Amino acid sequence: MKNGIETRLYVNSSLNGVEIFSLKQKQVHYLKNVLRLGLGDEVALFNGYDGEWRAKIIKVARQSADLCIVEQTREQSDEPDVWLAFAPIKRNRINFTVQKATELGVMLLWPVITHRTIVNRINIKRMRSNVIEASEQSNRLTIPKVCELDNFNNLIDSWPIDRAMIVANETGGTPIAEMISMDVDFSMKKVGFLIGPEGGFAKLELELLSKLPFAKHVSLGKRLLCADTSALAVLAIWQALLFCSLNRHN
Amino acid sequence: MKNGIETRLYVNSSLNGVEIFSLKQKQVHYLKNVLRLGLGDEVALFNGYDGEWRAKIIKVARQSADLCIVEQTREQSDEPDVWLAFAPIKRNRINFTVQKATELGVMLLWPVITHRTIVNRINIKRMRSNVIEASEQSNRLTIPKVCELDNFNNLIDSWPIDRAMIVANETGGTPIAEMISMDVDFSMKKVGFLIGPEGGFAKLELELLSKLPFAKHVSLGKRLLCADTSALAVLAIWQALLFCSLNRHN
Numbered sequence: 001m002k003n004g005i006e007t008r009l010y011v012n013s014s015l016n017g018v019e020i021f022s023l024k025q026k027q028v029h030y031l032k033n034v035l036r037l038g039l040g041d042e043v044a045l046f047n048g049y050d051g052e053w054r055a056k057i058i059k060v061a062r063q064s065a066d067l068c069i070v071e072q073t074r075e076q077s078d079e080p081d082v083w084l085a086f087a088p089i090k091r092n093r094i095n096f097t098v099q100k101a102t103e104l105g106v107m108l109l110w111p112v113i114t115h116r117t118i119v120n121r122i123n124i125k126r127m128r129s130n131v132i133e134a135s136e137q138s139n140r141l142t143i144p145k146v147c148e149l150d151n152f153n154n155l156i157d158s159w160p161i162d163r164a165m166i167v168a169n170e171t172g173g174t175p176i177a178e179m180i181s182m183d184v185d186f187s188m189k190k191v192g193f194l195i196g197p198e199g200g201f202a203k204l205e206l207e208l209l210s211k212l213p214f215a216k217h218v219s220l221g222k223r224l225l226c227a228d229t230s231a232l233a234v235l236a237i238w239q240a241l242l243f244c245s246l247n248r249h250n
Numbered sequence: 251m252k253n254g255i256e257t258r259l260y261v262n263s264s265l266n267g268v269e270i271f272s273l274k275q276k277q278v279h280y281l282k283n284v285l286r287l288g289l290g291d292e293v294a295l296f297n298g299y300d301g302e303w304r305a306k307i308i309k310v311a312r313q314s315a316d317l318c319i320v321e322q323t324r325e326q327s328d329e330p331d332v333w334l335a336f337a338p339i340k341r342n343r344i345n346f347t348v349q350k351a352t353e354l355g356v357m358l359l360w361p362v363i364t365h366r367t368i369v370n371r372i373n374i375k376r377m378r379s380n381v382i383e384a385s386e387q388s389n390r391l392t393i394p395k396v397c398e399l400d401n402f403n404n405l406i407d408s409w410p411i412d413r414a415m416i417v418a419n420e421t422g423g424t425p426i427a428e429m430i431s432m433d434v435d436f437s438m439k440k441v442g443f444l445i446g447p448e449g450g451f452a453k454l455e456l457e458l459l460s461k462l463p464f465a466k467h468v469s470l471g472k473r474l475l476c477a478d479t480s481a482l483a484v485l486a487i488w489q490a491l492l493f494c495s496l497n498r499h500n
Binding site: 096100103104105137138139140175176177178219220221222223224225226229232233236237239240241242243244247248 | 474475483489490
């Protein structure tokens with residue numbers, strides 16, 4: 001149970017130096033009918049760059065609501081910079097992946113169609129509202145960016161070279177925990193994980209990946225994991241090792 | 251893509267030294283209508299103690315099917331001994347937890363009602379069929395045991411004292427990766443994870459847990475994780491560190 005304010009709301013505009021915050025119509029509906037809040041209730045607002053602010057509902061009308069900003073409760077702080085590139089899977093499981101990746105601190109979600117990807121469409125609007133909701137509920141101060149559905153060639157062509165790409169490769173590789181901890185400075189570097197589709201990467205894709213200077217291939221062990229399980233596993237493992245590393249340095 | 255036989259079937263009787271294996275009626279239905287297999291098709295059988303055996307369907311009738319056991323493809327091997335005790339959550343999310351915990355190698359699932367648990371019933375029959383299916387699909391040679399729904403006091407009274415209980419405690423604790431790796435012999439020891447409900451453990455429960463000599467309290471980091479995310483995270487982290495440790499010793 002969180003102490004203090006339990007309800008958090010992501011807003012898409014400035015909070016710093018604002019006294020009265022007016023919610024947009026869509027959020028008024030969300031506030032009243034989903035969050036079930038009304039006059040006098042408090043809510044924590046965040047926008048991804050101004051930290052978190054306590055606010056009190058001072059006016060509620062049919063299509064509008066005003067909040068009085070009381071005080072800043074948390075400052076914006078740096079968050080670990082981890083990306084997740086993944087082959088989309090069936091709808092309900094994508095929602096699950098996206099929600100839990102958000103809980104686990106992902107900063108960017110990059111859905112990618114690979115050779116063996118079965119699903120070739122995603123509902124990006126839903127994905128984006130899912131990450132907002134998951135961010136609100138997991139106490140994050142940021143919202144992960146959700147990229148448009150992309151293809152494999154574009155992924156490897158546009159991947160920034162200063163960011164390590166850790167590929168969960170079912171054909172073998174260094175144990176993931178070993179690969180991550182090999183680099184004593186890993187907690188200060190940009191990283192992204194690439195998870196393939198249920199059928200794995202095609203031979204040509206593996207060859208292309210093996211030629212990328214920033215790609216590292218890891219194994220998650222002997223067991224066969226579903227793509228969505230792998231996605232969460234890599235993020236959980238990375239976060240745990242990061243937490244351990246940061247704790248050691250403090 | 252697995253080479254060789256893709257379809258695996260758990261059977262509940264001896265395979266070693268058996269020439270003709272007759273499927274029970276319920277499994278005949280599963281074989282024909284779910285797995286869509288027929289005369290001449292091959293399937294891999296396992297029972298949790300005889301390893302894995304390749305078998306060919308030699309006879310299919312309305313309510314019966316016979317398989318000819320061809321050869322043993324894998325020997326039974328020891329698997330890491332990790333338990334998961336968890337407060338049950340809503341139905342569809344329990345199924346997800348149970349499936350993915352199975353993929354991640356859990357040996358025993360212990361659902362426990364705690365003070366703040368909202369759900370007080372589980373469909374154990376469904377949980378058991380879910381673990382069987384997940385075991386078949388994740389290439390396991392064992393099926394996790396699913397315990398009946400229990401209560402918190404009974405959990406701590408009957409927890410075997412030779413098994414470490416790692417409690418994912420949102421009120422603080424050692425970083426989980428640090429706690430696990432502290433013990434250089436951890437890969438050879440029995441362990442279980444306890445995950446509380448969404449609202450966390452009650453004060454009295456935390457006090458009781460703090461008095462248990464075999465309980466260790468860990469933190470999963472600053473972020474707020476759903477109970478089902480925590481359950482998977484702990485298993486993924488433990489498996490990754492185990493894999494790393496075993497790889498180092500080979």
